[in-house]
Amino acid sequence: MKLPRILALLAGVLAVYLVAPFVAGLGQLGQADWAGVDTGGLAQASIVSVTSATLATALVALGGIPLGYVLARRPGRGMALLGFVVQLPLALPPLASGVLLLFLLGYASPLGRLTGGALTDSFIGIVLAEAFVAAPFLIIAARSAFASVDPVLEDVAATLGHRPWAVFRRVSLGLAAPGIWAGLLLTWLRAFGEFGATVMVAYHPYSLPVYTYVAFGSQGLPAMLPILLPTILLAIVVMAASLRGEAPQRPRPFQAHALPLPPPGPIPGRVAPAQTLAFTFQRRQDGFVLDVAWRTPARRLCILGASGSGKSATLRLIAGVDQADRAALSLGSTDLTALPPYQRAIAYVPQNYGLLPHLSVDRQIRFAVDCDPARAPYWMQRLGLDGLGHRIPAELSLGQQQRVALARALSRRSRLLLLDEPFSALDAPLRARLRADMVALQAEIDATTILVTHDPAEAILLADEVLLLEDGHVLQSGPIEAVFQRPASEATARLLGAEAVAVGQAVAPDRIDIGGVILDVAGPDLAVGPIGWAVRPGSIRLGQGHPATVLRADPPRAGQRRLMVQIGTAILPAIADAGCDAALGPCHISIDPAAFQIWPATTTARNPA
Template sequence: MRRTPGTIRILGGILTLYLLAPFAAGLSRMGDADWRGVDRAALLHAAGVSVASATAATALVAVAGIPLGYVLAHGRGWRMAVLGGVVQLPLALPPLASGILLLFLLGYGGLLGGLMHGALTESFAGIVLAEAFVAAPFLIVAARSAFAAIDPALEDVAATLGHGPGAVFRRIGLPLARRAILAGLLLAWLRAFGEFGATMMVAYHPYSLPVFTYVAFGGAGLPAMLPVLAPTLAVAALVLVLGQVVAAPRRGGGAVSSDVLPPVAAGPAAMGPGQALVLDLRQCLEGFALRVEYRTRARRLAILGASGSGKSMSLRTIAGLERGAGSVVRCDGRDLAALPPEARGIAYVPQGYALPPHLTVAQQVGFAVDSDPALVAHWMAAFGLAELSRRYPHELSPGQRQRVALARALSRPSAGLVLLDEPFSALDAPLRARLRQDVLAVQGGVRATTILVTHDPAEAMLLADELLVLEGGRVIRAGPVDEVFSRPGGEVAARLLGARTIGTGDVLSPTRIDIGGGVALGVAGAPLTPGARVRWAVRPHQVRLDQRGEYPATILHRGAVRDGQRSVRLRLGEAVLDIVADPSCPDIGPCGVTIDPLALQVWPQDG
């Protein structure tokens, strides 16, 4: 544990001593207390009034204060900012001022007081209303902070799994904010229990404990106060202890599992054509505009782009989590754009997986409104999660959490679209490769269309049949994966697809380009136009050194061996390429290379 600086400890200690000093001073005067002169019956009655009124006031505040905190946590704009300030005004007002303001409302001439013929003053109801007014901000602020601290992705996923706003509030918001809300309820109760100024102005009778203490002090002086204060201190201490027990965060849990994952049991391949998917996604933000148009029947679609290109925004627009005016999302003729997220019939796996920490693995997988128990059991078994069914997310390894998120998405039988937002981005390379294979194994066994967002071209080519390449919120290339890779259409798309070293050449025939130095590369894909000037690229691992290779080359530099591979720089035609080769590759000098025509990317020089 890191040491706390000495100056900070000293300053904290000074304040602690000051807060404890009045209690010590009171205890030192215990001998002067007049224990026999106290009207015990009146004191106990006043204590009962305070306990009952504080409890009623806190309950009254909780009914509306918790929902108000939720609204403030999710609201945006100046109206919410103003509302957030208004509900905290009682904190800034002197209690007597609060009481005077309440009299304008609750007194005989007030709006509510007149309707109730004065029943709201000089009554128990008046005490409750006065205490509720001054105590409400404590709960509202605590609830707002607690709800604002919840990861929005948890509520987003709940919505996409069919839960409406009320259910999301009950099943995600309240459980995750529960401990902070309990702390706020505790503070509100204590504030109501100790309220004096507003209570005295609105309802002097019946005596609450603070008012009784004030009256007793005026009649008997300081020596008589210790017996009067005893119930106040006892009740406050008891409530604080109970509050600490209830609201304290739970620690620990089971040990995190290792990432040794059993193979995924893939189901039978889904037969028949894919769904007809029509997208016209539109978003207009300050400094950024999204416009993505595409039609497909592919079962597997990937959206590829750099950070900030609009990939995740596109996925969220499809899910209905971002509402873009004029957007079109149509699946097999069903218009999804007009529906809220919970009615779209989709399943969404965001970055980080969004597993609610209060739910077990079994509860996570079966969380969708329409989850099928048989389907839940199938995917629990397929992903090797059956033995982990009672564990919570913090007890799982990263790979297991990813499997839980996938099983949850696939356990919704009504899901026509399964949306995967960079599901492997937070994983290390070996685990990422393993879990890609997991997704590949299950994709063929589901009828839903999967839409994968990624910045990794290897993921896109492995897990998609068709590909959208995005740049600056626009589609710069789209189509079947092989076509997009071999003919990216321009350098930006080529680099997004993994091109590093780029060369130039002239088209000799529809399947061959001259790259200088007497080298003519064979290319696959759409026929090229003879005589055209083009650019080309090949990824480092797709150039193979081979003394009997078709193309003559010259090794210029042999780098160090890392991870079982040697970096090599060579000249091929007029281009200089950086590739990776076996550690035992030839030394500097002439060599031969082989390049699969399918590995070459070619696009117009002015593309």
């Protein structure tokens, strides 16, 4: 993209201004008083500044990095106020900072009397003054660096068995390191060049800025260039250190499609058979109330609901990365309620897969504390990841990233596998392929799987039992087929994919009347009385069966034709083959009895189709 002229002009003006003083200084090399320089005094001042800046930076790092992390991870007014206060030294004139420090450290202060005045007019005083004025640079840099680290990565590391300190060291600090390193360099440079606060707190021994000020007052401008030379050289060295590092690598080419699964084989160290899962969670946060409970012995489970219904929140509570106001969680005879996430031995795959961007595929899969050395290579081969072990996540397709996250989860001896919308970021063909692969994997593993999704097709394919959520509350739960055939309400039916709903009358345990037309239905027995109902469009066939009327026939698309047909008092969508003679007017249709969804008619609108 071509750079706008005004931007180039403004950038050039500032760049020239910043370079100009150095050029002007070079022009004075011949006029400098090289002979009049006190080499010993200059060397001593340089040592004082380098040493004090290094100690001040270390002192700031000891508390500044944790403070940056706390400010980034603990929202609230108190933290916002603290973040404002610790940045105030940036806004204060350096002399004002020195005066404030004298109130704290001076001879007349409690600390000053306690230490006998050792905190001022001493090397310790220089370090403390430099730490005060330079600390905000590291705190701001660390806060920004930690804020850029996705908290989900920390959550995933915790579920992989890492304790809080290990999570901070191996994930948070590892990912924030470039920003923190830049903050440390800025902190050192600010401490090295500090004059105002230093001259107020500790005039002696001379630091390099104070020595420069004294020399200027006694010798004038000709002596300045030789004295400034060590300062400029040291600054150049430190700035050069900030630029070191490897050049960014170009991602290697990768295939965007799913890799075929190898034939099934024996799984090393299979876990124990699935046991009854039971949980109760109540949580109120930011006006949203979550109140869910479920008890089921099934091995393939699904939590289904629209966005914002509390699906992912429930999964995070099961994983232990969030806390509920009231909670109970057990798997078989094991009570997990009070256990932290690193002790629950639960495999958790979040929506974005939670891959650590700085680790290769090999290290990702072996990142769990309890990774089984025999299972890791097995699942890499089983999921088609051979040859990708050296790549980082940025060099993988979405499908490959999903497989790495699954391999990492399956390489542990866990009895519960949590999958949060694992296919939501994938395109339709890849999503269909990986769904089929997941069915094969579920048949191989003994762990209970809980899938969170908003897609009824995924629930039907990958779950034996389903929990339906809406606005944080349970609508219905039970075996997937029973819930589909007998939803508790119209809202539940629509959540399960009902496109058009109608009303009718149950006239027998397995028959309904929809305006004079009697239809057979499958599923649990019906109680005689008014009902609401829906049917999948693909289950309606033209050509034989009950009399009906074609009201609309759309043009053929992708080998199919969408119709609107009336049967009895109901108007329903239907799908026919593109070559089907679907003329408007009378026809006959048949409906698969197992395709009906039927519920009590108390809240059902009359045929909104």
